Amino acid sequence: MTEKLIKKDQVKLTSLSSKGGCGCKINPLDLSEVLRQLPKTSNDPNLLVGLDTSDDAGVYRINDDVALVQTLDFFTPIVDDPYMFGQIAAANALSDVYAMGGTPLTAMNIVGFPIDTLDKQILTDILTGASHKVTEAGATLVGGHSIDDKEPKFGLSVTGTVHPNKIKTNNGAQVGDKLILTKPIGVGILTTSIKKDMLTETELNNLMELLATLNKTAAETMQAYTVHASTDVTGFSLLGHASEMAKGSDVGITIHKDNVPLLERVRELAEQSIIPGGAKKNHQWLSDKVVYDDAIDEVDQLILSDPVTSGGLLIAVPADEAEALQSELQNKNVPAAIVGTVTEENTGMIHVE
Template sequence: MQQQRPMNPLAPMRLTSFSHGGGCGCKIAPGVLSEILRSSGAGLIPPALMVGIETADDAAVYRLNDEQALVATTDFFMPIVDDPYEFGRIAATNAISDVYAMGGRPILALALVAMPVNQLPVEVIGDIVRGGQDVCRAAGIPIAGGHTIDSVEPIYGLVALGLVHPDRVRRNADARPGDVLVLGKPLGVGVLSAALKKEKLPESGYRQLIANTTKLNTPGPKLAALEGVHAITDVTGFGLAGHGLELARGAGLRVVIEWPRVPLLEGVAAMAADGFVTGASGRNWAGYGASVSLSAGLPDVTQALMTDPQTAGGLLVSCAPEAVDAVLGVFREEGFESAAVIGRCEAGPAGLVVEG
């Protein structure tokens, strides 16, 4: 059970005011990232490296032996909320998610802590670290080390390591034509964070934001063990459209999203229509919009919500039609009541289509 956090007398301090962006909205735009990786060239690729950077997957996977492969990932960002404890929880949840998305079970984490130590009180930094520790405790892993630096902006995250059987690694590139797509969490975190930044988010919206971003993607290993589950990824900073497009490109097929079936956090459609959209949403569309087709008649907010950056977003599962009930059953068992079928994979040129 999560420990009760003591009241912080410094809570009125706006942690988000120290940073130019927050959460997974801090990610470098997909087009710019693609150019950086292209110009960096290919490095050493040992035979035991099962998953590297070639398909923009969630984590690296290195085969140790016939029974074990090491999953390694890292994620860190600037504050998405003002409460330091909740910021730590959100950042840790987001970082560990990539291990689950590969089908792995986390085994330990290393903390990455960069703070403006002359501007933030030690108590605030301690709250951030404690939030991360509590999430790691919930995941059943220790924070076994890390690194700290003095920084202009507050940054927190983890290196997360996990183990998976080599046969149960679920890459984002292994979807098949005819597969059904299931999304584990509702969309809208970026919209809520944009409203929070402008001090227009109601208490109910804040509670949704915290609940969604601190919910560990624990179904990952169970999903990977199911026959018929071919690919898993998690939806984070590039939005549903961006991560769906990565899945399409990796597998060389067309991903079709059925917009009316996509779960949304309560109130975010109206909030997006009122202009509560992050800058990252526009950068996402600029980076990959040419490969996304929006069908006529869709609501005006569809593009903004499809590109909405999700911090600690849900798992996106590509599975055979006969595995759908089992996939939804795993999500339900783990407490993901909003999990829903949202689309399908088809043979055709790599791309993403959003239908009404």
């Protein structure tokens, strides 16, 4: 954990966003309305993964052995410590490359900052945190772009590499696969709680430490297994990203609610109606895509729909390899859990039991 924890008399970055510092993506209902009006993507045969799927990054083949993985992500502050905000934003952006089976190569900063109203040291700390995380990933920071903005925003554009035959997408899950999740969920609920001063210092530090953790170890470990599909769990929630996997793979998915790991106090806070708007919008978007058992109450449904920042990987592997992969990840301090099963029934749908 960094020593650069924010002091009580410092500015609260999460209070500077008109959206409450949620860092949320545009909700899926609105986004799908926009995207379906776009022209079809290029017929370039070297474009291996593009806009036609709901994958985490684009992939473009350079030659028979190398393809580029390209992604970007940025958001408003979800924590008040600027150094940790930089770390979390960087880990979140780098995650898309890991989800595609790639290795991060270079990164560029994306900055919006009210330079005349906030201390410049805050921006320095954000950029320093991100730089340290990029270095940890083994990538190189090569530049960036900044604008003077009323609200602070930060993220990265990341380029990675992958062998064209080793790309991991979210559309290859097979019937009988088990789904492994490598980080607990409930991030949106806890970051909403930060604005209400409902987390202890220890709880806040633990949360920031988890969000700043790269998916590097998980991505490298899964390479030795038969991974049929992979995605990272971010703003569209565990159920949202599982739904995209089910639709893209033409399979059904059952999520075992009791197996899904939650961050500390998530259920308690959700029962107090500490629910971000993004969770409610995700829940609405998923209303015709998810079937819940009677025992799954609305609080459970909203938790499973909670928008995640810098979440874990969701990995589909054959059932006979799942426990071995889970065990190896846990031995490497990755909190992996088997949370679901790929089914032949309910094609394109999610069943929560």
